[in-house]
Amino acid sequence: MTILEREQQDTRYEDLLSRLSHQSVVKHFDAYADVAWDSPDFAIDPTDPRFELFADSALGATDWYQSLPQETRARLGLHAIVGNMKAGLQFESILKRGLLEYAFKLPDGSPEFRYVYHEVIEEAQHSLMFQEFVNRSGLEVPGLTWDMKLGSRRVIGMARRFPAMFFVFVLGGEDPIDHVQRTALRSGRDIHPLLERIMRIHVTEEARHLSFARQHLRQTVPGLSRAHRLAISVQAPVTLATMAGVMMRPPRFLVKAYDIPKPVLAEAYRKDGPAGQAVRDSLRKVRDLLVDLDLVNPVSLRIWRRFGIWDEPAAAPTTAP
Ligand SMILES: [Fe+2]
Ligand SMILES: [Fe+2]
Secondary structure, three states: HHHHHHHHHHHHHHHHHHHHHHHHOOOOOOOOOOOOOOHHOOOOOOOOOHHHHOOOOOOOOOOOHHHOOOOHHHHHHHHHHHHHHHHHHHHHHHHHEEEEEEEOOOOOOHHHHHHHHHHHHHHHHHHHHHHHHHHHHHHOOOOHHHHHHHHHHEEEEHHHOOOHHHHHHHHHHHHHHHHHHHHHOOOOOOOOOHHHHHHHHHHHHHHHHHHHHOOOOOHHHHHHHHHHHHHHHHOOOOOHHHHHHHHHHOOOHHHOOOOOOOHHHHHHOOOOOOOHHHHHHHHHHHHHHHOOOOOOHHHHHHHHOOOOOOOOOOOOOOOOO
């Protein structure tokens, strides 16, 4: 890249940051002022059929789930939502702490500093919304698994030592959930109005966060050393498979609480079935970005395949064996 091209790219990046920062000022939401929590329509009844799993979802389609009493179907569905929200707000806690670490060493006048702080504030509002929903559901959920909580310290440190790797982690958490929420909102299904309100607020603000994480990688990855690029290429599929797994599969507590039989799970979540495809679809954008940034090589491709999260991009990677 010539010096001129580099300067043009820097300008485009700074323009994007100032657009995103402006959007955060003119289009943002407050967890309490903008959600009518006490509206009768928003009351949470655990037996509400709108909480039942969709009949074409992995677990919702099974004979086992369909043969449960209606109240149990609804309660299980709500429990799954609440479990995701708790895991989601804990993920956002890691994300916020990582962003603050990243911002800590930014120089005066950095446009990234301002945008990162807008994002931290927005994530704090999301976590307030999610926690309020969890509280109002009256259901108990454990959140992230102990191994993920343990790994969170390392992720936060990475934001300072190796920001590109941190932003791959960020996309691994934000992209799949954004995909799921957008798909649900577009489906035209009868979604509980409180849940719909929360999802709409979330996808609106996440669009900015995703845009920032992607552009940050586009901006910084080309300048990384070979060793750093290799480290991302190998670590990315492991991180993404773990993150998508947390969000796209029923958590252990749910399996235990509802005694979901192992053979039912094995069949519903086969890697070569529709659930496996849904996971691959949810990772499509981040996978295509990594291909584009030349962060998929023959070695890492084997890891992607092994986890069952690889799909050929529109244009096949030049490094494919
Ligand atoms: Fe969020
Ligand atoms: Fe976000």
